[in-house]
Amino acid sequence: MTEQVPQTLRIDDEASLPAVRRAVDEAGRSLGFGLVDQTKLMTAASELARNIVLYAWDGKVTIEHSAGAGRRGLRLTFEDGGPGISDLERAMQDGYSTGKGMGLGLPGAKRLAHEFFIDSKPGIGTRVVFVLWRR
Amino acid sequence: MLDTDTHTDTGTEPAPALLRRDRQETLRAWNEYLDRELRAPHIDRRTVVEFCSSLFDGLVEALESGRTTLSDDLQSLLSALSVEFAERGLTPSQTATFVFSLKHVLNERYENTAPTVVGLHKLIDAMGLHSMDAFIGRREQIIRRQSQELLDLSVPVVPLWEGILSLPIIGTLDSTRAQAITEKLLSEIARTGSRYALLDISGVPTVDTQTAQHLAKTVAAARLMGAECVITGIRPAIAQVMVALGINLSNIATRFSLAEGLRYCFDRLNLSVVRGS
Amino acid sequence: MADVHIISINGVLVVTLPAVTDDGTAERLVEQVGARLVELAARAVLIDVSNARIIDSFLGRVLGSLAGAVRLLGAEPVVVGMRPEVAITMVELGMDLGGVATALSIEHGLAGLRVRAGRRM
Numbered sequence: 001m002t003e004q005v006p007q008t009l010r011i012d013d014e015a016s017l018p019a020v021r022r023a024v025d026e027a028g029r030s031l032g033f034g035l036v037d038q039t040k041l042m043t044a045a046s047e048l049a050r051n052i053v054l055y056a057w058d059g060k061v062t063i064e065h066s067a068g069a070g071r072r073g074l075r076l077t078f079e080d081g082g083p084g085i086s087d088l089e090r091a092m093q094d095g096y097s098t099g100k101g102m103g104l105g106l107p108g109a110k111r112l113a114h115e116f117f118i119d120s121k122p123g124i125g126t127r128v129v130f131v132l133w134r135r
Numbered sequence: 136m137l138d139t140d141t142h143t144d145t146g147t148e149p150a151p152a153l154l155r156r157d158r159q160e161t162l163r164a165w166n167e168y169l170d171r172e173l174r175a176p177h178i179d180r181r182t183v184v185e186f187c188s189s190l191f192d193g194l195v196e197a198l199e200s201g202r203t204t205l206s207d208d209l210q211s212l213l214s215a216l217s218v219e220f221a222e223r224g225l226t227p228s229q230t231a232t233f234v235f236s237l238k239h240v241l242n243e244r245y246e247n248t249a250p251t252v253v254g255l256h257k258l259i260d261a262m263g264l265h266s267m268d269a270f271i272g273r274r275e276q277i278i279r280r281q282s283q284e285l286l287d288l289s290v291p292v293v294p295l296w297e298g299i300l301s302l303p304i305i306g307t308l309d310s311t312r313a314q315a316i317t318e319k320l321l322s323e324i325a326r327t328g329s330r331y332a333l334l335d336i337s338g339v340p341t342v343d344t345q346t347a348q349h350l351a352k353t354v355a356a357a358r359l360m361g362a363e364c365v366i367t368g369i370r371p372a373i374a375q376v377m378v379a380l381g382i383n384l385s386n387i388a389t390r391f392s393l394a395e396g397l398r399y400c401f402d403r404l405n406l407s408v409v410r411g412s
Numbered sequence: 413m414a415d416v417h418i419i420s421i422n423g424v425l426v427v428t429l430p431a432v433t434d435d436g437t438a439e440r441l442v443e444q445v446g447a448r449l450v451e452l453a454a455r456a457v458l459i460d461v462s463n464a465r466i467i468d469s470f471l472g473r474v475l476g477s478l479a480g481a482v483r484l485l486g487a488e489p490v491v492v493g494m495r496p497e498v499a500i501t502m503v504e505l506g507m508d509l510g511g512v513a514t515a516l517s518i519e520h521g522l523a524g525l526r527v528r529a530g531r532r533m
Contacts, residue, residue, distance in 0.1 A: 014436070039466055040501050040504065042466045043468050046470075050470060108505035108507070111504050112504050112505060135279070317500060318500065321500065328520065329516075352503050352504075355508065356496070356499040356502070356503045358514060359502055361516040361520060
């Protein structure tokens with residue numbers, strides 16, 4: 001297996017998105033994800049990376065394998081030092097957006113995940129963990 | 136279970152050298168012990184003998200290098216052993232017995248004295264635990280694969296007419312099944328270029344809000360691709376429950392029976408059925 | 413970088429998206445298609461997404477505005493050839509195309525346009 005993980009990529013403008021999608025694509029392939037899950041993975045990565053570009057301007061994603069209870073999966077951790085989210089509960093609702101998105105980024109990515117954690121402190125930053133297990 | 140080993144190295148005789156010297160006899164004793172205790176007719180003796188000597192050598196090497204954790208080689212050897220055992224239907228306790236019995240054999244041979252070097256017991260414990268993890272991991276993989284195969288079997292997408300597929304859904308529609316059904320149906324729609332799909336739910340015992348949501352998602356995904364789904368086989372009792380639950384499938388075509396659903400598709404395709412004279 | 417292809421077949425524009433559409437390309441899409449539409453006086457636009465491996469909410473929104481612009485210019489938009497895995501992901505994400513017509517392939521799309529044109533006559 002070609003292990004290019006763990007890998008950390010910087011996300012600072014829209015031009016960073018293709019590299020993130022490509023890296024997630026490769027990492028997912030090497031784990032043997034099926035077509036549907038591979039698509040969900042890349043779409044979620046695109047949503048979450050774009051969130052950083054739109055709202056935090058500078059951040060990073062760490063792509064790594066995740067193992068547990070006989071399962072293997074991919075864990076994507078998005079971290080930024082942006083303004084943070086003051087009302088997490090509202091941010092996780094569909095249609096809530098403060099920027100030019102559709103407001104689907106966070107709740108949408110959560111629906112694509114098997115495990116999803118978000119932690120945000122206003123003025124300090126946001127950390128989102130997205131895990132998809134191989135079926 | 137973990138033996139917190141408080142013995143210390145005597146310093147006079149390096150335990151690894153002693154173990155190496157007695158290698159043949161220890162291995163023979165171990166094999167004999169396993170012959171008596173393992174009771175695993177599905178594993179042939181040669182495999183057992185090979186695993187024993189590789190594990191023994193791996194253990195001695197680890198002791199020599201003073202390592203307290205398992206090397207990658209030793210880990211993959213243990214994984215291979217556990218996978219083999221799991222695939223051949225051995226139990227977890229048989230797998231544990233295999234590894235832990237080395238302790239027993241060594242204790243018998245040296246009467247709890249000689250190779251009580253710090254780390255020997257810890258290493259064997261670590262080996263046992265690693266093989267358990269690998270065993271359980273493999274079992275779970277097998278179970279998941281089998282349930283996936285069952286899922287695939289339970290999604291019979293049948294072409295009814297050129298451009299019309301049907302999918303009878305039988306049993307409860309949980310999210311795992313809903314996912315399998317959606318994937319199969321959509322890939323068949325793409326493969327056959329079918330514009331219509333009849334989802335027959337007469338075999339579904341009850342339709343709750345979650346089931347309805349799964350159906351609505353399947354229909355929405357098919358629609359994005361350019362195919363229309365018709366839900367058929369909604370029994371009056373189920374229709375009543377759906378109304379009571381406030382489930383609204385109003386933007387989805389629904390028909391009472393499969394035949395009515397087929398008629399709907401014929402109409403849309405501008406086809407008509409004519410009785411021969 | 414893969415780009416958008418626009419061809420015209422009998423008064424119908426066929427816009428083909430690449431495997432992955434980058435943001436810049438997406439943003440120019442509406443303008444580009446609008447210009448060709450007016451130039452050729454096309455009556456319909458087939459937006460072929462059969463090569464698209466992912467459609468995230470950004471691209472989904474662009475497709476929605478493209479369809480809206482096509483309608484405003486008096487033509488009919490049809491999204492064609494969406495892959496099953498992309499459709500499933502869009503639905504899970506909570507996106508739809510706001511009632512834009514869809515078709516399984518370019519052929520199905522063209523056939524559908526002919527049927528609808530026939531009904532109007």
